[in-house]
Amino acid sequence: MIDKFVRSAAEALDGVPDGATVLLAGFGDVGMPMALLEGLIEQGAKDLVLVCNSGGRDGSPVARLLTLGRVRKLVCTFIRAASDAGRLLLAGKLEVEVIPQGTLAERLRAAGAGIPAFYTPTAADTVLAEGREVRDIGGRRCLLEYPLPGDVALIDAWQADRWGNLTYRDTQRNFNPVMAMAAPLTVVQTRHVVELGAIPPEQVITSGIFVNRVLHVPG
């Protein structure tokens, strides 16, 4: 019997090694798996590469992971100077790569979809393209981009069954389905647990084939 449920955050994050690339879903706090993030802080892995949309507001679990010095590099789409992440960056204590949000999403998608590289017009005419391969394709300047796979993806779901089939509520979805496909170890926290078969097949948003571990975190 396939059963991907784990009993604790410790079990959910077991084996995440130092140096791992962690894909952390969420847009602001919405769709961010806070219990798993707390679990990662407890678990102790360090020298991490953290991939998430933003550097996080002060006092958030993301900012805490950063200020604890556990992250070597942050890949995100924006960062505020007046935030923990911004201060760490300016103090030379955190490497940060800021990339366009659509490019972040597509690099994650490419990682999960087996696309080894792609060209995008986004940022081709900007300073972000300096020193990188830009080609004219179909009359447009396009920038070469590579996939962004993780070692582990941390996912926030609304419902999960024991196979790991997932649904999301409203804009909780955001990066979750894309990141769930982009790492060999995908760990989910879910608000609700449902029986296998309870999610209508047409409404499975992330298939359980992408999911390895599920932790039930009731609201």
Added chain:
Amino acid sequence: MADSFTPLDRDGMAARAARDIPEGWVVNLGIGIPTEVGNFIPDDREVILHSENGVIGAGPAPAPGQVNPYLVNAGTQPITLRIGAGYVHHADSFAIARGGHLDLTVLGAFEVSETGDLANWARAAHEPVKQIGGAMDLAIGAKRLWVIMEHTTKDGAPRLRRRCSYPLTAKGAVKRVYTNLAVLDVTPGGFVVRDIIPGLSFEGLQARTEARLSRE
């Protein structure tokens, strides 16, 4: 005689842009004044608002006490949905933006050049603390890009430039600019003035603009 006029305020600029959005368009409204454009689209005009965190069919802010913490827009503000709305994940949401499926994107800006270059994400080329978000993808992908911004900086420096002095977000992308003084189209011949607020002359507008303006 000096011009005597009252520049539009934020609501005035948002309302002016909203007037020009026809029924049926799929529109992304950027953070800041562009978001407020949505408040001035009449309920009986069906315009589909896209928000890049995965909403197609965004509605206005909820009434107090009706906030759904799972439903936010790209500025992470609570919103509601219009009847007929749907969700997509982030990669599909930016496929909508990049893939030419938006009829219109409206963004704020620091500067716009007479060739339609947009600068709205950084004030120095190699600023370490960057705030890009979705602006670069939105700017290059829509069928048309409009900008809403003050005509000049707080110090009176022009923001409609021959060339942008700030790092570009996208090159040659802006089609129209709504300022607190005028509406201008970006054409192969540069900025063409479509509308000026009452009391301000063409010459008065030109005096507040670095780029050379022309009339229709």
